[in-house]
Amino acid sequence: MIEIGEVTVPAATVSRLPYYLRALRDLLRDGVTTTSSSALAERSGVGSAQLRKDLSYLGSFGTRGVGYEVETLASSISTALGLGSEHRLAIVGVGNLGNALANYSGYAARGFRLVALIDADPDVVGRRAAGLEVEHSDRLEEILAARGVSMVILATPGAAAQAVAERIVECGVREILSFSPVALQLPDDVVVRSVDVAGELQILAFHAAARHAQEGATVDGRTAPAATAR
Numbered sequence: 001m002i003e004i005g006e007v008t009v010p011a012a013t014v015s016r017l018p019y020y021l022r023a024l025r026d027l028l029r030d031g032v033t034t035t036s037s038s039a040l041a042e043r044s045g046v047g048s049a050q051l052r053k054d055l056s057y058l059g060s061f062g063t064r065g066v067g068y069e070v071e072t073l074a075s076s077i078s079t080a081l082g083l084g085s086e087h088r089l090a091i092v093g094v095g096n097l098g099n100a101l102a103n104y105s106g107y108a109a110r111g112f113r114l115v116a117l118i119d120a121d122p123d124v125v126g127r128r129a130a131g132l133e134v135e136h137s138d139r140l141e142e143i144l145a146a147r148g149v150s151m152v153i154l155a156t157p158g159a160a161a162q163a164v165a166e167r168i169v170e171c172g173v174r175e176i177l178s179f180s181p182v183a184l185q186l187p188d189d190v191v192v193r194s195v196d197v198a199g200e201l202q203i204l205a206f207h208a209a210a211r212h213a214q215e216g217a218t219v220d221g222r223t224a225p226a227a228t229a230r
C-alpha cells in the first residue's frame with residue numbers, strides 16, 4: 001500500500017493510474033467532457049469493475065447515470081500521482097537505449113522535464129540529444145544538484161549500475177527507473193522501478209506456450225489444462 005496525501009492506495013492501483021490519466025487526456029483532447037466507467041475502462045485497457053475500484057481509493061468521482069467528469073478526474077489523478085509540479089529528469093548511460101529514451105518526445109506532456117544526459121565514455125560525452133549535451137559522469141553529483149534533478153533513468157551496463165545508483169542516491173534522488181539488468185541494493189526509502197523488456201517477452205512466451213498447450217489438448221480431444229494465467 002502507498003500513502004498518497006491522506007489516502008492509502010494499493011501499489012497495483014498506483015501502477016494503473018497513469019493509464020487512466022493518459023486515456024482521460026486523450027478524451028480532453030477530443031473535446032469529451034464526461035465519460036462512463038466502461039468507456040474509460042476500455043480506453044485504458046482494464047475491466048470497468050477494476051477501474052471503479054481503483055478510482056474509489058481516490059474518492060467518489062462518478063455520478064450515477066452521468067459518469068465521470070473528465071477534467072476533474074484527470075486533475076485528481078494528476079495530483080495523486082504528484083504531477084502537480086514538474087519532475088526534473090536525468091538519463092545516466094546514454095548508449096543505444098539512453099539515447100533512444102532521450103529522444104522520446106512525450107516527457108513534457110506527462111509532467112517531466114529532461115534536464116541532463118550523463119555518460120562515462122569520453123566518445124559519448126559532448127554528443128547532443130534532445131537539445132542537451134551529454135556530460136561526463138565524473139561530474140554527476142554536481143550536475144544533478146545544479147539542475148535540481150529528482151528522478152533518474154538508469155541505462156548503464158549492469159556492471160556499472162550499482163555503483164552509479166549509489167552515487168545518484170547520495171545526491172538525494174529517491175526515484176530511479178532502471179533498465180540495467182541487476183537487482184539494485186539501495187536504502188529502503190528509494191523507489192526503484194525496473195523495466196525488463198526481455199522479461200516481459202518471456203511472460204508473453206509463457207502465455208503463448210499455455211495457449212498452444214490448450215489448443216493441442218483441444219485438438220487431441222483431451223481436457224484442456226488449467227494454464228490460463230493472466
Ligand SMILES: NC(=O)c1ccc[n+]([C@@H]2O[C@H](COP(=O)([O-])OP(=O)(O)OC[C@H]3O[C@@H](n4cnc5c(N)ncnc54)[C@H](O)[C@@H]3O)[C@@H](O)[C@H]2O)c1
Nearest residue numbers: 093095096097119120121137156157158160179195196197
Ligand atoms: N530493461 C530492458 O528492457 C533493456 C533493454 C535494452 C537494454 N537494457 C540494458 O540497458 C543498459 C543499456 O543498454 P544499451 O544497449 O544502451 O547499452 P550501451 O552499451 O549502448 O550503453 C550503455 C552506456 O552506459 C555508459 N556507461 C557505462 N558506465 C557508466 C557509468 N559508470 N556512468 C555513466 N554511464 C556509463 C556507457 O558509456 C554507454 O554509453 C544495459 O544494461 C542493457 O542490458 C535493458
